[in-house]
Amino acid sequence: MQKFRRLILVLLTLLTWTAQAQVVTTQPVFFTENTPVTITFDARLGNAALRDFTGDVYIWTGTVTNLSATNTTWRYVKSPVFGQADPAALMTRDGANPNLYRITFTPRTFYPVPANETILRLGMIFKNANGSIVGRAAGGADIFVDVASAGLAARITNPAPNADGNPLFVNLNDNINVTGVGSVASTLTFRLNGTQVAQQANVTTLTTAVTIAQVGRNVVRFTADNGVMSASDSLIFVVRPAVVTAPLPAGAKDGITYLAGGTSVILNLTAPNKQFIYVLGEFNNWQTDNGSYMNRTPDGTRWWVQINGLTPGREYAYQYLVDGTLRVADPYSEKILQANDDAFIPSITYPNLKPYPVGKTTGNVAVLQTNQTPFQWQTTAFTRPNRSDMVIYELHLRDFVARHDYQTLRDTLNYLQRLGVNTIELMPINEFEGNESWGYNPSFYFAPDKYYGTKDELKRLIDECHRRGIAVVLDMVLNHSFGQSPMVQLYFQNGKPAPNSPWFNVDATHPFNVGYDFNHESAFTKYFSKRVMEFWLREYRIDGYRFDLSKGFTQRNTSDVGAWSAYDQSRIDIWKDYYDFMKTVDANVYCILEHFADNAEEKVLADYGMMLWGNQNYNYNQATMGYVDGSDFSGGYYRARNWLNPNLVTYMESHDEERLMYKNLTFGNQTNPVYNVRDLNTALARNEAAAAFFFTVPGPKMIWQFGELGYDISIEQNGRVGNKPILWNYYNNVNRRNLYNVYRNLINLKKTQPVFRTGTYTQQLSGLTKSIHLSDPSLNVTIIGNFGVTAATINPAFQSTGRWYNYLRDQSIMVTNPNELILLQPGEYAVYTDRRVERVVVLGARAGQQAASALHLRVAPNPARGTATVEYELPVTGSVQLTVRNVLGQSVLVLPAVREALGMHTRELPLSKLAPGVYIVQLRAENQQQNLRLVVE
Numbered sequence: 001m002q003k004f005r006r007l008i009l010v011l012l013t014l015l016t017w018t019a020q021a022q023v024v025t026t027q028p029v030f031f032t033e034n035t036p037v038t039i040t041f042d043a044r045l046g047n048a049a050l051r052d053f054t055g056d057v058y059i060w061t062g063t064v065t066n067l068s069a070t071n072t073t074w075r076y077v078k079s080p081v082f083g084q085a086d087p088a089a090l091m092t093r094d095g096a097n098p099n100l101y102r103i104t105f106t107p108r109t110f111y112p113v114p115a116n117e118t119i120l121r122l123g124m125i126f127k128n129a130n131g132s133i134v135g136r137a138a139g140g141a142d143i144f145v146d147v148a149s150a151g152l153a154a155r156i157t158n159p160a161p162n163a164d165g166n167p168l169f170v171n172l173n174d175n176i177n178v179t180g181v182g183s184v185a186s187t188l189t190f191r192l193n194g195t196q197v198a199q200q201a202n203v204t205t206l207t208t209a210v211t212i213a214q215v216g217r218n219v220v221r222f223t224a225d226n227g228v229m230s231a232s233d234s235l236i237f238v239v240r241p242a243v244v245t246a247p248l249p250a251g252a253k254d255g256i257t258y259l260a261g262g263t264s265v266i267l268n269l270t271a272p273n274k275q276f277i278y279v280l281g282e283f284n285n286w287q288t289d290n291g292s293y294m295n296r297t298p299d300g301t302r303w304w305v306q307i308n309g310l311t312p313g314r315e316y317a318y319q320y321l322v323d324g325t326l327r328v329a330d331p332y333s334e335k336i337l338q339a340n341d342d343a344f345i346p347s348i349t350y351p352n353l354k355p356y357p358v359g360k361t362t363g364n365v366a367v368l369q370t371n372q373t374p375f376q377w378q379t380t381a382f383t384r385p386n387r388s389d390m391v392i393y394e395l396h397l398r399d400f401v402a403r404h405d406y407q408t409l410r411d412t413l414n415y416l417q418r419l420g421v422n423t424i425e426l427m428p429i430n431e432f433e434g435n436e437s438w439g440y441n442p443s444f445y446f447a448p449d450k451y452y453g454t455k456d457e458l459k460r461l462i463d464e465c466h467r468r469g470i471a472v473v474l475d476m477v478l479n480h481s482f483g484q485s486p487m488v489q490l491y492f493q494n495g496k497p498a499p500n501s502p503w504f505n506v507d508a509t510h511p512f513n514v515g516y517d518f519n520h521e522s523a524f525t526k527y528f529s530k531r532v533m534e535f536w537l538r539e540y541r542i543d544g545y546r547f548d549l550s551k552g553f554t555q556r557n558t559s560d561v562g563a564w565s566a567y568d569q570s571r572i573d574i575w576k577d578y579y580d581f582m583k584t585v586d587a588n589v590y591c592i593l594e595h596f597a598d599n600a601e602e603k604v605l606a607d608y609g610m611m612l613w614g615n616q617n618y619n620y621n622q623a624t625m626g627y628v629d630g631s632d633f634s635g636g637y638y639r640a641r642n643w644l645n646p647n648l649v650t651y652m653e654s655h656d657e658e659r660l661m662y663k664n665l666t667f668g669n670q671t672n673p674v675y676n677v678r679d680l681n682t683a684l685a686r687n688e689a690a691a692a693f694f695f696t697v698p699g700p701k702m703i704w705q706f707g708e709l710g711y712d713i714s715i716e717q718n719g720r721v722g723n724k725p726i727l728w729n730y731y732n733n734v735n736r737r738n739l740y741n742v743y744r745n746l747i748n749l750k751k752t753q754p755v756f757r758t759g760t761y762t763q764q765l766s767g768l769t770k771s772i773h774l775s776d777p778s779l780n781v782t783i784i785g786n787f788g789v790t791a792a793t794i795n796p797a798f799q800s801t802g803r804w805y806n807y808l809r810d811q812s813i814m815v816t817n818p819n820e821l822i823l824l825q826p827g828e829y830a831v832y833t834d835r836r837v838e839r840v841v842v843l844g845a846r847a848g849q850q851a852a853s854a855l856h857l858r859v860a861p862n863p864a865r866g867t868a869t870v871e872y873e874l875p876v877t878g879s880v881q882l883t884v885r886n887v888l889g890q891s892v893l894v895l896p897a898v899r900e901a902l903g904m905h906t907r908e909l910p911l912s913k914l915a916p917g918v919y920i921v922q923l924r925a926e927n928q929q930q931n932l933r934l935v936v937e
Contacts, residue, residue: 029155030148030183033107033119041126043099043135050135055128057101058089063111064121074123076111085129119147141339141362153183154224154231167236169324170212179207182224189223215239216290238288240276246295248304255332262312262371269320271490272301281318286360312371315354319365328486333366336447341435349405350450375459382466384543385422388646388757390700391747393421397452399724400705406457410464420747423471425546433482438721442477443484445532471543478529479552480515488516509557510564520553520574530581537585544590551595567601579610599641606647614650617657623787624660624686626669626677634765638699646699653704661712672789675826684710684735688742689785689829695746696772696783698756708743709736741841748840755779769794785829793821807831810883810891825926842889855930857923863935868909874902878926885920911936
């Protein structure tokens with residue numbers, strides 16, 4: 001038992017110093033939960049986020065107790081709210097060194113820990129007042145210091161251990177003074193590589209000199225022994241070998257190259273101007289052994305080593321130790337482990353996730369695995385939608401399905417396929433910072449983020465989409481990267497990319513940048529970007545990309561938005577080069593840019609074959625709210641921009657825009673007392689009208705998730721990028737489902753009728769009454785609508801006389817004068833075709849727009865035989881249409897449309913020609929509709 005107790009003390013002390021070798025020191029070295037301690041934070045070390053910060057700095061801290069789940073699980077956090085300043089946690093800046101901060105407290109009184117719990121460790125990070133800047137350990141880990149218990153402890157205090165927990169690199173035969181401290185007087189001993197070099201009894205401090213005389217790892221161990229207990233601490237000194245210059249083996253690729261047999265890999269890292277690099281991992285117990293010392297290629301840009309003796313099929317975690325101080329994961333790794341994030345990924349989302357190597361290292365770690373089972377693709381003959389026919393559904397997994405995973409999305413494809421979607425655009429899914437994010441803070445470009453599921457589940461999703469005829473586009477963020485990126489960390493100083501970074505600008509070249517700005521004129525950046533583009537096309541068989549902030553691919557430095565948007569030949573050349581490359585991988589790739597530059601530049605890119613986002617959110621929303629100013633959405637047509645090809649991806653909503661329905665309900669026009677745009681059902685009906693003028697414009701279209709159900713939660717709820725409610729119950733609301741079905745029918749019309757690809761097109765979209773005309777030999781289409789809040793007339797300008805069919809309603813009109821004015825009620829719209837086109841779904845009854853406008857439809861007798869009397873009440877004067885449908889939705893009786901005054905009315909239904917059965921009586925009056933069940937005997 002005594003021997004076991006000594007072993008535990010040794011292990012705890014080693015763990016203590018591994019953790020202590022961070023950005024924090026304590027005075028005294030040994031303190032208990034009941035004694036005061038001064039915590040000193042050095043903002044220059046760790047992630048250095050607060051280096052040279054001039055504002056107040058606060059400690060954000062909690063305890064690890066005997067009841068904590070793990071030795072890194074906090075309890076009893078000191079401050080109540082992370083985003084607020086807590087005066088009790090304010091640190092004092094050192095007068096001589098402004099990067100040093102101190103705070104003194106007694107743990108037992110500082111933290112609200114119950115008396116029956118024992119404080120074992122203090123966990124901490126450091127932040128500015130609102131928490132927007134956070135100082136952590138290297139790699140983003142929390143910082144821990146141990147609380148001493150009664151008994152014996154030992155620690156090496158000089159030389160100071162490496163702040164990042166790495167070994168100390170020295171030269172061969174260096175003579176180094178070392179000092180150790182025991183918590184009580186005892187026999188103190190120093191050993192070098194197992195050989196005793198100094199010993200003294202009954203002291204608390206011992207100093208001696210050691211000579212480092214062997215290449216590789218040298219262990220200096222300090223021991224305190226009082227005859228009853230023993231405690232130890234150690235330091236690792238490494239003498240590194242000379243770097244070997246050797247060419248990269250033939251066939252070796254970036255990152256991991258798996259060799260035949262499954263027992264060996266070649267690891268390859270691009271890192272010019274570095275001095276030396278080791279690979280640390282589970283295959284060498286995270287040690288700097290000579291077998292993991294990397295070779296440098298003759299051009300000085302790459303480092304590589306072959307790792308042997310691996311177990312086929314086993315996952316191994318690993319990192320690169322660069323110049324003895326920086327640990328980074330492999331930027332080309334296809335799987336990353338993260339100490340702070342992985343614990344919050346449900347096992348149902350990512351089963352059997354490899355645990356993070358706690359206590360072995362810090363920061364993100366890469367994973368390799370030989371002999372992986374290849375994914376078996378089932379759909380091998382997928383034909384992508386024609387660009388003109390594309391209906392893109394942009395979605396964010398976190399806010400679309402509650403389990404936020406690929407499997408659940410795959411199970412939801414029926415909903416999207418029924419809507420008519422033929423392309424899904426996934427917001428960024430490669431590893432980003434944290435778990436819950438929009439994904440525009442990327443760090444690893446080849447690894448799917450584990451919060452959404454496994455890579456095979458992603459492949460199953462894509463495979464199933466292709467089986468259903470649905471393309472998959474990934475939102476890719478190559479304008480910038482964030483601080484977890486190894487490529488950022490490799491060349492970083494003073495809080496920004498270093499001037500010698502191969503990939504990043506020291507300062508962003510444009511005003512909208514976030515994170516760290518890629519330099520796309522750098523050959524290193526071009527190479528890396530092309531590898532990313534190639535990878536997802538080949539490995540995951542995606543169909544293309546939507547490139548975020550593509551206008552940021554510029555080196556023409558400006559802080560002015562207007563100048564940034566001006567024609568930029570360098571940026572054009574960059575994008576032509578990338579597009580040409582992608583076409584060598586996949587000739588039919590979709591390349592969609594979020595560009596928003598001068599139209600002269602966008603025309604060059606569009607005419608070259610790239611597609612570009614066309615933001616019409618403001619314009620459509622002005623119309624749906626009932627305001628004329630800004631309601632002209634004619635810019636959503638590619639030829640209005642003088643483009644040659646339909647490469648304009650128009651949208652009314654995107655992840656980045658306020659929701660139409662939210663603004664309808666919040667800011668809608670209320671000037672007409674009997675027509676209130678802010679009424680839910682009225683607002684939904686107005687979005688139907690917008691859809692009629694959206695899907696019928698030639699070219700690809702994009703829908704933001706749940707727009708088809710009138711999603712009305714503001715983009716700013718819970719913060720712009722925060723979680724939003726997932727409201728699938730909207731589909732059960734009859735008026736929201738009616739909007740879904742309008743979308744569905746219009747999408748079907750767009751995709752099935754050649755006129756939307758090959759016909760002539762004209763538009764009059766500047767006022768509140770709007771019209772669109774499409775014509776070709778197979779079909780003529782006329783769309784008219786009134787986006788005002790009062791009735792208005794419009795010249796329909798039908799292309800011909802004759803019978804025209806209201807595509808979305810079971811109505812037709814005989815046109816004798818194509819220019820005869822038509823009176824449209826507020827919000828009323830119609831999509832007319834000169835031949836009948838079958839819908840994919842019959843629109844259901846829409847609830848009245850206002851409570852006072854219920855139609856009070858009644859039929860008597862019911863059941864009926866021969867005839868029945870229909871009674872109804874009109875809230876306003878207008879056109880009335882009575883239709884009887886069978887249970888299949890087919891019209892079996894249509895009474896002539898009449899115009900009637902407000903008030904009560906009756907009409908007779910002749911039923912003698914109807915077979916016995918169940919029917920639906922449908923009354924349509926202006927913008928209102930009511931259905932009633934009728935039994936014919």
